[in-house]
Amino acid sequence: MKFRLPLLLFLSSSTFLFIGYTIYNLQINQGEQYTLKAQAQSLTSYESGAERGSIYFTDKKGEKIPAAINKEISVIYLVPREVEDIQETKARILNQLIVDEAKLEESLNKVTDQYEEIKVGATNDEVKRIQAEEIKGVYIKNIRTRYYPFDSLAAHVLGFVGINKTTTKPQGLYGVESYYNRTLTGVTGIFSKSTDGKDITLTIDRVVQVEAEKMAEKIVKEFQAESADIIVQDPRTGKIIAMTSYPTFNPNEYQDSFVKNFINPSVQLQYEPGSAFKVLTMAAGIDSGAITPDTTYTDYGELTIDGRTIRNWDLKAHGLTTMTDVLGQSINTGTVFAQQKMGKEVFYKYIKDFGIKDLTNIDLPGESGGSIAPLEEEKRDINFATASYGQGISVTPIWLINAISAIANGGVLEQPYITNESKSYVSRRILEKETTDQVTKMMIDAVDGAHVAKIPNYSVAGKTGTAYIPNFESGGYTDEVINTYVGFAPATRPEFTILIKLTKPQTQKLAGQTVVPAFRVLAQTLLTYYNSHPDRIE
Structure with a gap:
């Protein structure tokens, strides 16, 4: 079986090549832990001894649904050194089983081997047929193996049990199987x-996870994108309700997947969030007293700092506008104005207090922190300006949704968690509630103004982000983009926050036409599923 070496890094951030190199070097140097692939076996069997614990999904009623269990299966295997006639043996096996003929012949020709698997998970009928054939050198055994009843559902969260080059015994690799292996x-x-x-x-x-996975696959295929990531979080507690990435893999058949698919992009890979970050810039400006939602600014469409010209995404000049309109129309120059009113030190303090450089400490392995290196290594005005609208800095999706959930949660940042065992009630206030009330209203106005994410009878708070992907070979940026939408509902008493990230869409580049409609559909589904009470009359 052939395996391709993974490109572990879908890379994220910086306006300059040196920060790109820093991230690349960091994740490649740490990449060993992410690229260990099962070498020796295509299944995980258990010898007599302790039974591995099961993993369960849940639902809104608290019911437990098996997600990873132990199961006894039949394995048909051969001992090549006992085979007397290779061609006859092959013919008799193929007469009873549907298996790959080339692989079977390859196994039969390993004449000194004592063990080659023919069929893992053979049915009772297949077992009986092989037994009746009495083929010399062909045997059957029953083993205990790890089994994932829903195949690829939540694969990046679950991980799998297997063997790699660091161990000769089955152990959890990736995901919860790895984090809670002991x-x-x-x-x-x-x-x-x-x-x-x-x-x-x-x-x-499980219900929400299924819907999130269907949506991730749908938008990747519809917009011919490279990948999609979706997270759903309860902002009141920090718990993760759904987390998915597409492409995915089947943990029951992990040996057939590329290692790069085992990486969980939601927690392990950084990217530049683009305009979705403007929410946090506005929150910092309001909380520090530098601006209010009604502070006005005259937009001329562009702004030159340190010899570099910043333009608005729509290449328009919007004239006299408030900070609420700056957020609603996603005006880059107006966001820079807000950052400049704060000053570099205050702006840096706030985004650092948001924990951008820190791990969220979610209970999943291999989490990466964000990077604000341009604000620390070369404190130029242009670096702070571009950071205000989410370029030149990098974050992980789990960090971004957690930060926006703090807005939904009245300024209190919760620690995200994915198992009930890990709930630690770790929380801290990062913004005043008065600030988050004002920012939430600004986000609601943005949704109402754009209409795309608007849901009848519910207030929705959200923000788009379309960020260009850095060019780490020649510097600057490529023409490829990442679309992000992050929002919460019902906005006046939030029950969930959703983040949708779409990487390298080809048929449509603007977030408003890719991830925002996806958000609306998924949010409507959740409002119905949770029987959420409407918070506005229309």
Whole structure:
């Protein structure tokens, strides 16, 4: 079986080549832990001893649904050195089983081997037919193996159990299987009774996860994009309700996937968030007292700083406008104005207080922190200006949704978590509630003005982001973009925050025409699923 070496990094951030190199070097140097692929076996079997704990999804009623369990299966295998006639043996096997003929012949020709798998997970009928054939050198055994009943559902969250070059025994690789490997594994007794591993219940709601995965696949195919990531979070507690990335993989058949598909982009890969970051710039400006939603600014369509010209995304001059309109119309120059009113030190303090450089400490392996290196290594005015609208700095999707959830949660930042076992009630206030009330209203006005994400009888707060992807070979930016939409509803008493990220769409480049309609559909589904009460009359 052939494996391709992964490009571990879908890279994110910076207006300059040196920051791109820094991120690249960081993640490549740390990439070893992300690229370990199963080498020796195509399944994970368990010897006698401790039983691995199960993993469960949940639903809105608190019911547990098995997501990863242990299952006994039949394996048909051969001992090539015992085979007397390769062609006859091959013919007899193919007469009873549907397997790859070329692979079968390759296994049969390994004449010194003592073990080659023919069929893993054979049906009872297949087992009986092979037994009836009595083929010399062909055997059947039953094993305990890890099984994922919903195949690829939440694969990036779950990970899988397997063997790689660092171990000869099955263990959790990637996802929750890896993060909680010790808890799940239990203790195999030598002179005493074995202690089975503990079960784990995820905060992932299976119904919401299914809807998120359908949407991620839909927008990738519809807009011919490279990938999509969707996270749904409860802003009141920090718990993750859904987390998915597409393309994905089937943990039951992980050996057939490329290693790069095992990486969870929502927590492990950075990117430049673009205009979605303007929400946090406005929040910092209002909280610091530098601006109010009604502060006015005259927009001339462009602004030159340190010899570089910043233009609005629509290449228009909007004239006299308020900060509310700056956010609603996503005016780059107006956002720079807000940052400049704060000053570099205050702006830096706020985004650092948001935890942009820190890990969120979600209970998933391999989390990456963000980067604001241009604001620390070369403190030029232009670096702060571009950072105000989300270019030249990098974040992870989990950090961005968590920061926006703090707006929804009245200024209190919760620690995100994905298993009920990890809820630690870690929270801290980063903004005054009066500030978040004002920013929320600004976000609602933005949605109402654009109409695309608007949902009848509900207030929705949200913000788009379309960010160009850096060119790490020649510097500057490519023509490829990442679309982001992040928002919460019902905005006056938020029950969920949704982040949708679409990488390299080809048929449409603007977030308003890709991820915003997707957000509206998914948000409508959740409002119905949770029986959310309308918070506005229209």
